[in-house]
Amino acid sequence: MVSTARPNHHEDPDNSTGKGGIPASPRGGRPRSGEGKRRPTIVDVARAAGVSTAVVSYALNGRRGVAEVTRERVLRVADELGWRPATAARSLRAGPGAAALVAVHDGAAGSRAASTLDLVTAASEVLDDAGVTLAVHTAGTVEQAAHLMRRWWAERRYAGFVVTGLRSDDARLAALRHLPAPAVMVGDPSVPAPPAWRSVVFDDATAFAQVGEFLADLGHRRVAMLTGAEGLLATRRRATALAGALSKAGIDFDAVTGDGVDRAAAAVGSLLSSGSHPTAVVTDDDVTAGVVLDVARRLEIAVPWQLSVVAGTDAAACRLTTPSLTAVPYPVERLGQAVGQALLGVLRADGAPNEKAPPSVTVAAGGLVVRGSTAPPDPR
Amino acid sequence: MVSTARPNHHEDPDNSTGKGGIPASPRGGRPRSGEGKRRPTIVDVARAAGVSTAVVSYALNGRRGVAEVTRERVLRVADELGWRPATAARSLRAGPGAAALVAVHDGAAGSRAASTLDLVTAASEVLDDAGVTLAVHTAGTVEQAAHLMRRWWAERRYAGFVVTGLRSDDARLAALRHLPAPAVMVGDPSVPAPPAWRSVVFDDATAFAQVGEFLADLGHRRVAMLTGAEGLLATRRRATALAGALSKAGIDFDAVTGDGVDRAAAAVGSLLSSGSHPTAVVTDDDVTAGVVLDVARRLEIAVPWQLSVVAGTDAAACRLTTPSLTAVPYPVERLGQAVGQALLGVLRADGAPNEKAPPSVTVAAGGLVVRGSTAPPDPR
């Protein structure tokens, strides 16, 4: 009875897959290119370790109920054979073990691309340890992003999604809500969240209020903000916070939209050309702040004496301009880690609503980094 | 023997999976969170369309041997039910239908992030039509990237890989060669390619030679290039091409490495501070060119009269600096499309070496975009 134990339905004593031989092309589905080596399966590992496949699976997944010696032997054998569980097979039973971030990559968002990858890098570190992978994809518009997520959810390709750069009236929210898919919203606190969602809030509102106080303390009376893409909730939130702090000090505030570098340049141009231009300009990101510096230079407006500039997002480039840019710190790494943790939370929340994890985590921006682009206004 | 064929060992006549009801929680693997709606499977579609699952599969995949009416009905029903084939199940038989690009994302590569996503966006358009998806992941070093690809290959997660930013002695090459996995190499012609690889070559060598001629024609006699990360084959190739063209005209050439914005700034600083500094500087990317402009301004070196600057990679920012930057075009979109096509080629090359597809495609850079940062040198 011991030797009959193999589940080989076609009477085939000692010949089919055994033998140690390497069948050029296993009977079933053609292995995609790369031919040659047949990759080992759990059966190979089980046989080599002299146990059943169940034990291999248990050992691999660190479940209890496997003798320590057995576990070690199995893991060693698996390692020797270079075996890793096939994602497809695993997903088929247990559901997908990956999540996706679909970056809305319209031309204007160029500078955000780098930080998206930084965010993912940080998140992946957290996720790796839990065996979850996070993939990045791109879409031209929020609608396309929503479409992709819908499709991939239907295909059971991903177990959840990460959403960044929320817009007002964002198509992705509706899509995710209807699927309904676990999701992590990055950046905004104002989104009503179903239990399957978590959000990682970047507290730039506080930081922008600080910017307002900072500029007020310096003595500025006319401040403008050059905001990013129209619908972005983040830019609106920042503008509101800034406006609030300034109005409290009785300071004149103006917001101008400059979506994408070209339009930003145009907007700054007309803003600074006017007779009584503001004495301080706050931008959303580092690239736009660079544009402001350049336009000011062209108009012969001296920074920081005639014009103070604050970059809304700090980056390496902010240190290298002349003058270097005062900026709001952007803690991508901490944000990414928080995203990773939140994602693990939603993915594990297997329909267990009693989960104690907070639906929202806030990452503080930290204090303004003051550099050379800000000063008291020229008292002319 | 015919009726016994079903491997249902527990006698279970007419009760197991049939019945049409929608079990709240199918007996098998717990469906990951999101509970509620059970997503339809091919069986549901087959039943609703009154055909077998085989027909549904054939219809979906556009194989011949299905009556046109049947095909249409099946597709309509599938659409009504919102059915999409589960990736896991499909992959299990047919192999993975996705490929990955692992971006090596060291701090210095910040500016390349945007173009990586642009590349992927363009490639995805081509791939989508063929039902292939391309995912982006990040890794801190080439070794980590190699590690990830090895693992994902063992897990049958991806059918192939896209490799960008090749380095000399690149760990990824060795890893991929040993797997052996289908791959598309972006950017370099010098890599010996196994049959399962294709390469998309960006012909910046020709473009950089043109830059050399252009500067020679303007009358420059001392030219320097600020190269990117040490090991990058692309930057080396560019430097070589530039050096070649310049030496042909008997012009002095010097290459300085400035990996990352900070070191780039330092390198430019010492380069321009020397008594007899070059009259023209060529950089690898747009960001570094911006740094050159800034350093020059600080040292009161007038661009373009006392110093000409050429950006090795054109980008939106090059138009907005003062002066605007003369640059080598970077046709990301065409590169991405080529990558998509090449990827389809390697993935389809199911161990069929008689495939007629060229192992390498070259994308031309196009003519130098001359803007305001270049001029004849000051004849002082």
Place this chain on the structure above:
DNA sequence: TTGAAAGCGATACCAA
């Protein structure tokens, strides 16, 4: 042109 059913490679239940 269609249907029946054998896998693909894991996980997880139930018995031993």
Place this chain on the structure above:
DNA sequence: TTGGTATCGCTTTCAA
């Protein structure tokens, strides 16, 4: 603690 095996949802022979 371990083994046997049904099951996940497709694709793909092989017969009808």
